[in-house]
Amino acid sequence: MASKGLHTLNIFLIISIASILYGVQLPIRTETKKSLGYxxxxxxxxxELTNEYGYDSQEHTIVTEDGYILTxxxxxxxxxxxxxNREPPVILMHGLxxxxxxxxxxxxNAGLAYLIADACFDLWVGNCRGNYYSRRHVSLNPDTDNQFWQxxxxxxxxYDIPAMVDYVLDNTGAENVNYVGFSQGAGTFFIMCSERPGYCEKANMLIALAPAARQTNTRSVLYRFLMGTVYNIEGFLKKTGVGEMLPKGSFGQEFxxxxxxxxxLTGRMCNMGQSLLDAFHPGSVSGETTRVLYxxxxxxxxxHNMARYGQSMKRRDFAKFDYGKDHNLxxxxxxxxxxxxLSAVSVPVVTLYGRNDGLVDVKDVKWLMRKLPNVVExxxxxxxxxxxxxVTYSQFTSTMIFPKIHEHLQSNSNN
Structure with a gap:
């Protein structure tokens, strides 16, 4: 089984590199996918998903100060x-x-957006620049302007996290938000607090799920290889005009x-691939979820964002991108x-992390917590x-992490 999973990952690496280097797009029509039994x-x-399960949702558009259009x-x-619904509103932010x-x-029964909404919180779910919901700009074309991807x-x-916070506050009339961030979604909150004075005070609390700041001790060999490779060849990719990586509709994603x-069998092989990228947890992610999530x-x-993670594994601190001495100057x-x-992260922080996390190591989480001034739990x-x-895909989130999330959201709500 392990050799089959490794074979799947080898295929994935080949098509992913092809997608990056040659910008291969192979979007398959929805009607075709339906006929194939997706x-x-x-x-x-x-x-559509939330409505399918009886949840009423809305789509909102936000424009950042530098012109990115977010959903x-x-x-x-x-x-x-x-x-x-309880107050204040909750912002839920995804990972890389x-x-x-x-x-x-x-x-x-397990997706955190459903669980938080069912607990009567006014839930706002973000999308950072560059994913398929936020692939727009007021003046740059992501398909032809490489500047979009810098x-x-x-x-x-x-830019993105402050814009979302302001938008939610403006549209709800609330004085602050409760923020739940996973991995990159937590790391970018720390950046906001460091770089944008006053914004930490707009949050009532931060629940950081496997927060990604520095990644010095990341154990995943495959993840280190992928990010390190992108970091090493970023200059070449930039010269060839390649700025986007692994978009929805690319050959890699469609495959x-x-x-x-x-x-x-192929579902189990894909599940094995996830384990090789992260770590093994048999039975945690169901076969149905594996088929859906891709x-x-x-x-x-x-x-550039992927290269940024490649660089973060070479550092022992949490710093801005290192462009070299001349460019840095x-x-x-x-x-x-x-x-x-990180001392500017004045908001109360609760963090949840896994001992078996292959991407955000426990040692890096503990290093981060020592740097923060107001860690509640x-x-x-x-x-x-x-x-x-x-954190996002396990069928056991309702028992493993949601009770603690709910406890802190409830204790930091007004009703």
Whole structure:
């Protein structure tokens, strides 16, 4: 079985590299996918998925200060919510190469978006620049203007997260938000607090799920190889005009969506591939979720963002991108990239992490928690096999992590 999983990953690497280098796009028509027996949920977008299960959702458009057009979704009320929604509103933010759909892929009994909405919270689900929901700009064309793709978590934290916070506050009339961020979604919140004075005060609290800041101790060999390779060849890709990586509709994404739904064997092979990328947790991600999630994942990002993660594994701090001494001097006024001021994260922080996380190692989480001034609770998930991708895709989120999320959201709500 392990050799079959490895073979799947080899295929995935080859087609992914082809997608990057040659911009291969192979979007398959929805009608064709239906005729081939793709899972229905894998073909639906956020509002279609929530409506399918009886949840009322809205689509909102946000424009950042630097012109990126982001999509945010609001679940107005959970299907199983009895009574009024609690205040303040909750922002839920995805991780690298994901979208808002990742919070739905595990279904209404396990997807965190459903669970939070059912607990009567006014839920807003974000999408950072570059994924398929936020692949627009007021003046740049992502298909022809490589400048569109010159961003990483540095810009997402500086522009996208503040724009979402302001939009939610303006549209709800609330004084602050509760923020739940997974991996990159938590790391970019730290960047916002460091770089945008006053924005931490707009959050009532932060629940950081496997937060990604520095990644010095990342254990996944495959993840290190992928990110390190992109980091090493970023200059070449830039010269050839390649700025986007693993978008929805690319050959890589379409291949995975097709292959993983074929039968139970290919589904298990795809599940094995996830384990090799992250860590092994047999039975945590159901076969149905595996077949569904590849209709929405990978959701796309920039080559520069992937290179940023490759660089973060070579550092022992959490700092801005290192462009080299000369460029750093021009951009930052110093030869070394500035470190992010984690002491500026004044908001109360709760963190949940897994001992078996192959991407965000426990040692890096503990390093991060020591840097933050207001850590309320630091909790290792009870299941010792809990991995990084379990946060969004496990069938056990309702028992493993949601009770603690619910406890802190409830204690930081007004009703």
């Amino acid at each position: 899972p229905k949920d894998s073909l639906l977008n956020f509002t 945010m979704f609001r679940i107005v009320k959970g299907k199983n919510c009895i009574g009024r 190469l994901q979208s808002s759909d990742s919070w739905l892929d595990a279904g209404p 961003f990483s978590v540095d810009e997402i934290g500086y 995975l969506a097709f292959f993983c739904h074929l039968n139970s 209709g929405h994942f990978p959701a796309g990002t920039s080559v 021009k951009l930052y006024g110093s030869e070394e990239p500035p470190k992010y001021n 630091e909790l290792e998930v009870e299941d010792h096999l809990w991995t990084h991708l379990d």
